[in-house]
Amino acid sequence: MTAAFGRPEGSSDRVTGHHGTADRVRALATSYAENGESLEVLYADLDLVIDAGDRAAHDDLLRLAGRTWADAFMTRLNRLTCADPITGLSSVDHLTTHVEWLGGRGGGLEDRVLVVVDVVSRRDDVGRRNEKQFRRRLRIAVVADTLDAWFGTAGVVGAAVSSRRVAVVVHRQEALVMRAADLAESITTxxxxxxxxxxxxxxVVPLPAEVADAVSMIQDLGRPPAEPARAGSDDLRADSGTVGRKFSGPA
Amino acid sequence: MVDRRMTPLVEAYRLGRDPRPAAAEVAAQCARDGESLDVFLDGFSACLAAEGMTPPDSATWRSVSLAWADAYSARYHRISCIDEASGLHSVQHLQSQVRLLLAREPSRPLLAHPGASTYVLLVAELPVELMASPHLAMLKDELICRTPPGTVLAALSGRRYAALLHRRPAASELAGRIDRSLSDRLGVTERGHRPRVWTEGLPHEIEGASHLIAELAR
Known part of the structure; x- marks a missing residue:
């Protein structure tokens, strides 16, 4: 490693000796990376607070910050899952890949079902666009939290297939259809x-035996309905679910 | 060894041009290959040294590191279950699947999930000296052909792949077979560099497993 790009010989000592700030710069750079701030913002902020009088020490600090930020950013990137860290819900892409994985293990999809939750509110149509989106996101987070409380995280993968609909793949249980009404009531409350x-x-919808059909069904769940749903319509009631028209409800 | 990917950047520096367009081009390639800022900067540095050029000034260093950060941010915003460079699953998808395997039943919080005991990570890696597209394709081919259908097969980095495998039947023997087969197909360099294939046990805690995968992906 050359002196230009590596940590130059004694650079860390020089930085510490002059300013005593190397550790603080490392902590700051890590914090910026973990909070999703860009390297450019970090450099700009450091330019404001580091004394530029000693050019060599200034550059050393910026290099130290850059390397630390990059290291923390890569760690953050590699530790991400396909789930949204706020709601715990995965992307639709992940849900379909998970179903493909379940089908590919040889066990088939017979032991799993999809639980589909629809939430719609008149308040969706009130307020500015950003407010509406925020309210929908918040509702999805509450639905995710309720599903987490009901099903736990063991073996459960779910996704917000649209801004008003959440689907989770869970183990098939006899009591699930009976409990669906209670779950709907809990979320409504x-x-x-x-x-x-x-x-x-x-x-509660059984997954088709064929993986391709199951994937197609999940993708269809996220598509907009053919006709607008009326308030109180019962196109997706708590039942042992049928696919098709019953899932053309609000999406 | 001089990294040929650095040529546009070295040329820009030699001619005294604005290094940013070339840096962006090279950094995008490094991001696709999953290489760290250290590797990127050291590669540039080695190329300049090989050409007998003076080390770059601070402004260039800054431009180059910002280009790397931009390229990685772009990669971050395109995360999906499939790694765009290799066509295999992404590190994030592997993290999700391992998390699912290790999740504990809420009713039995003290009982470790058997996933950690029953699954292992099979890791295959090419040394830098053997890095080439045909070699990577062979490595990928070995893993796809020798692991069961439906296996989560992830690109940890540009030269390191992992498969999430049931420990039985004989994951470690499978690792040995892939290792021998790869060495036969790719050969061994004069200095004895050869592909490496091994198995990693999964920690019982989700946090530990997440850390392990992140480290393997560095």
């Missing part, structure tokens, strides 16, 4: 949907 004359709807 938490989101106070009843005050708008709405209710969360939960469907």
């Amino acid at each position: 938490r989101l106070r949907l009843a005050s708008d004359g709405h209710a969360a709807r939960v469907g």
Whole structure:
């Protein structure tokens, strides 16, 4: 490693000796990377606070910051999962890949079902675009949290297939269909949907035996409905779910 | 060994041009290959030294590191289950699947999930000296052909791949077979560099397993 790009001989000592700030710069760079701030922002902020009088020490600090930021950023990148860290829900892409994996292990998909939750509220149509999006995101987070409480994380993969619909793949259980109504009620209560004359709807859908059909079904769940759903319509009631028209509800 | 990918950047520096366009081009390649800023900067540095040029000034250093950061940020925003460079699963997908395997039943919080005991990571790596597209294709081919269908097969970095395998039947023997076959196909360099294939046990804690995968991906 050359003196230009490596940590030059004695550079760390020089930085510490002059400013005593090397550790703080490392901590700052790590913090910026972990909080999603760019390297450019870090450099710009450091330019403001580091004394530029001693050019060599200034450059050493920036190099130290750059390397530390890059290291922390790569660690963050490599430790990410396909799940949104806030809701714990995965991307639709991950859900379909997971179903392909389940089908590919040889066990088939017979032991799994999809639990599909729809939430719609009249309040969706009120306010500015950003406000509406924020409210929908918040509702999805509450649905995710409720599903987590009901099913736990063991063996469960779920995704927000649209801004108003969440689908999770869970182990097939006899009592699931009976519990779907309770789950719908629980979500309705938490989101106070009843005050708008709405209710969360939960469907339990067996996965098709063929992986390709299952993937196609999941992708269809995220598509907009052919017709707008009316408030209180029962196209996705708590039942042992059928695919097709019953899933053309609000998406 | 001089990294040929650095040529546009070295040329720009030699001619005194703005290094940013060339840096962006080279950094994008490094990001695709999963290489760290250290590797990127050291590669540039080695190329300049080989050409007998003076080390770059601070402004160039800054431009080059920003180009790397931009390229990686772009990669970050394109994360999906499939790694765009290799066509295999991404590190993030592997993290998700291992997390799923190790998740504990809420009703039995003290009981470690058997996933850690029943699954291993089979890791295959090419040394830098054997890095070439045909060699990577052979490595990928060996893993795809010799692991069961449906296996999560991830690109940890540009030259290191991993398969999430059931420990039985005989994951370590499979690792040995892939190792021998790869060495036969790729040969061994004059200095004895050869592909490496080994198995890594999974820690019982999700956090530990996540850390292990992140380290393997460095």
